[in-house]
Amino acid sequence: MSAEPLLEVSDLSVRFDTDEGPLQAVDRVSFTLAPREVLGIVGGSGCGKSVTCMSLVRLLPQTAAVTGSAVFDGVDLLALGPRRLRRVRGREISYIFQEPMTSLNPVFTVGDQIGEVVRRHLGLSRRAARQRAVELLQLVRIPAPERRVDEYPHQLSGGMRQRVMIAMALACDPKVLIADEPTTALDVTIQAGILDLMREIRERLGTAIVLVTHNLGVVADIADRVIVMYAGRKVEEAPAEELFAAPQHPYTVGLLGAIPRPGERQERLEEIPGRVPAAAAPLEHCVFADRCRFADETTRTQVPALRAVRRDHLVACFHPEADRAA
Amino acid sequence: MLVVASIVVFGGVRAIPGNPAIALGAENRDPAVIAAVKAKYLLDKPLPVQYGHWIWLAVQGDLGVDQRQLSVGHTIASRLPISLELAALSMIVSVIVGIPTGVITAVRRGKPSDYAATGVALIGLSVPHFWLGLMAIIWFAVDLHWLPAGGYVTAHHPIANLKHLLLPAVVLGIGFAAVLMRQMRSSMLDSLGTDYVRTARAKGLSEWSVVCKHAFRNSLITVTTVLGLQLGALISGIVTIEVIFGIPGFGSLTIDAINQRDYTLIQGVVLVVACGYVIVNLLVDVVYSLLNPRIRTI
Structure with a gap:
């Protein structure tokens, strides 16, 4: 992607002060997002992908210490005052959460909750906001929007609620949509519908999307570019097709090996041995060293820097696939 | 029932x-x-x-006559409004004091003001009404002469009426304010940690509307339930407060009736209290269903 980036994140680190001591959740992560781009962030549970995204609009609890910068539209989101930050949230950068069942307020109607965003940011009247809510419900393909707009969240199914969340996120035509595991809580057929919807949104509205997921299938489906995270670090970044065709980092290779392939008979899916490390401070060696087949002395004593193995293909590994093939 | x-x-x-x-x-x-x-x-x-x-x-509406050959119905009808006024005033006091402090302490959790307010609430919760009532009389009426020590003036003289009821209403209301505050605080803390509050923040709403609209409305649901359960305590509180402050209300009527072994009067009084309890609980249920759409639409 050669266009001027919409969002440029540099050296983002997040540390939590917990009762058990500090926890380094994200360690010096940098990436960019171009207009109209769909960027997938993949990784296992606890790899810091959600924390990374939430820190961008500063939705993390106060126990989180965030450093680095996230420049959006010329301003650093991490240094923004609360008032200006609120003008970005929901208007420029919207967020869709993983849990559609609990992310909507049970005591307000769907229309209220969608309308609230446009009333706040665009200053619409109550009546105009309701009209806009109906349009948005239509946009996210909720049947009978005129009726649904006055319903409460408990009257809707999980998939419908996620559509409402998407409608709410799109209410002000944001430039960036952060979708944090939007399909994880939904069953497979509903998932496909939501992904279709997100693809359509990108086509029709030109919204750039950051899609956080642990599901590589989802990423392969709609992402242009993919970042693989492991234990708080970015370990690989590549255009989606390239990543699937020629993964470089042993972790990515492992992840792809763990995907069941229809038609291929396999006795057992491949797994990556060991556990994800939880660090109190940034590790001074490769985060994947303990679980890596190719780990050696260098891996255990030095931090691998990100380097380009091909154009647009970065990997933080001393022994990427490309080197071993050579 | x-x-x-x-x-x-x-x-x-x-x-x-x-x-x-x-x-x-x-x-x-x-x-x-x-x-x-x-x-x-x-x-x-x-x-x-x-x-x-x-x-x-x-x-049929006839509660009989008491030992003095007076109609129990009439006696109750003349005494009940006094107690209802006291109850209403003390409820107002407790809501005005308890709800905002509950919200504020939840928002400022862990800060000195939170600890201070929670500490005061604990004292308010532990101190019995009658002791607080006596202390209030000694302090505000006997020493400072700010307010009358007791008695009652009809609502025909609104100022005097309020002056007489202010002290008992505050004494009674403070205890409930403490209960209400603690309840409000804990349910606000629950609400503030929910996903929908995070959603509200992500929408770019102001802190005021995140707290006072999204979190508050949900917290009210649990608080209403507790309020209904507190009703029994309010009735017994009214009895002691009326005796201490010499208010000729329903509570002192009850005590007199029991002392006199006035069967018809006691029966009438307690039956009215039971009816009142049922009616108020019904009202609480109605309010509850208004606040909670999940119940309304079933």
């Missing part, structure tokens, strides 16, 4: 030691007089007959 209450009332009154016929006959222990009294009040009949007679008249 009310039938059960009425039977308990009836049985309970009769379980109180002491003989009303003797109490009525005063010094006159003449068996003939006592027998006449018993016959007049059906005290010589079996209990089920007495109950049937009483309840039959009660459902």
Whole structure:
């Protein structure tokens, strides 16, 4: 992607002060997002992908210490005052959460909750906001929007609620949509519908999307570019097709090996041995060293820097696939 | 529900030691007089007959006459408004004090103001009404002469009326404010940690609307339930407060009736309280369903 980036994140680190001591959740992560781009962030549970995204609009609890910068539209989101930050949230950068069942307020109607965003940011009247809510419900393909707009969240199914969340996120035509595991809580057929919807949104509205997921299938489906995270670090970044065709980092290779392939008979899916490390401070060696087949002395004593193995293909590994093939 | 209450009332009154016929006959222990009294009040009949007679008249709105031959219905009607006024005032005090402090302490959790308010609430919760009432009288009435020590002035003189009720209402209200504040604080803390509050923040809403709209509305649901449960405590609180402050309300009427072994009066009083309890709980349920759409649409 050669266009001027919409969002440029540099050296983002997040540390939590917990009762058990500090926890380094994200360690010096940098990436960019171009207009109209769909960027997938993949990784296992606890790899810091959600924390990374939430820190961008500063939705993390106060126990989180965030450093680095996230420049959006010329301003650093991490240094923004609360008032200006609120003008970005929901208007420029919207967020869709993983849990559609609990992310909507049970005591307000769907229309209220969608309308609230446009009333706040665009200053619409109550009546105009309701009209806009109906349009948005239509946009996210909720049947009978005129009726649904006055319903409460408990009257809707999980998939419908996620559509409402998407409608709410799109209410002000944001430039960036952060979708944090939007399909994880939904069953497979509903998932496909939501992904279709997100693809359509990108086509029709030109919204750039950051899609956080642990599901590589989802990423392969709609992402242009993919970042693989492991234990708080970015370990690989590549255009989606390239990543699937020629993964470089042993972790990515492992992840792809763990995907069941229809038609291929396999006795057992491949797994990556060991556990994800939880660090109190940034590790001074490769985060994947303990679980890596190719780990050696260098891996255990030095931090691998990100380097380009091909154009647009970065990997933080001393022994990427490309080197071993050579 | 009310039938059960009425039977308990009836049985309970009769379980109180002491003989009303003797109490009525005063010094006159003449068996003939006592027998006449018993016959007049059906005290010589079996209990089920007495109950049937009483309840039959009660459902028609006639609670009978007390020992002084005054209509129980009228006595209650003249005393009840005084207590209702006291109850309403103390509720207002407790809501005005309890709800905002609950919200504020939840928002400022862990800060000195939170600890201070929670500490004061704990004291408010632990101190019994009667002691607080006595202290308030000594301080504000006897020492400072700010407010009258007790008594009651009818609402025809609104200022004097309020002056007389202010101290008892505050004393009674403070205890409830503490309960309300603690409840509000904990349910606000729950609400503030929910996903939908995070959603509200992600939408770019102001902190005011995140707290006072999204979190507050949900917290009210639990607080309303607790408020309904506190009603029993409010009624018993009114009884002691009225006695301490010499307010001729429903509570002091109850105490007098019990001291006099005035069966009809006690029965009438307690039946009215039971009705009131049921009605208020019904109101609480209605409010609850208005606040909680998940109940409304089932």
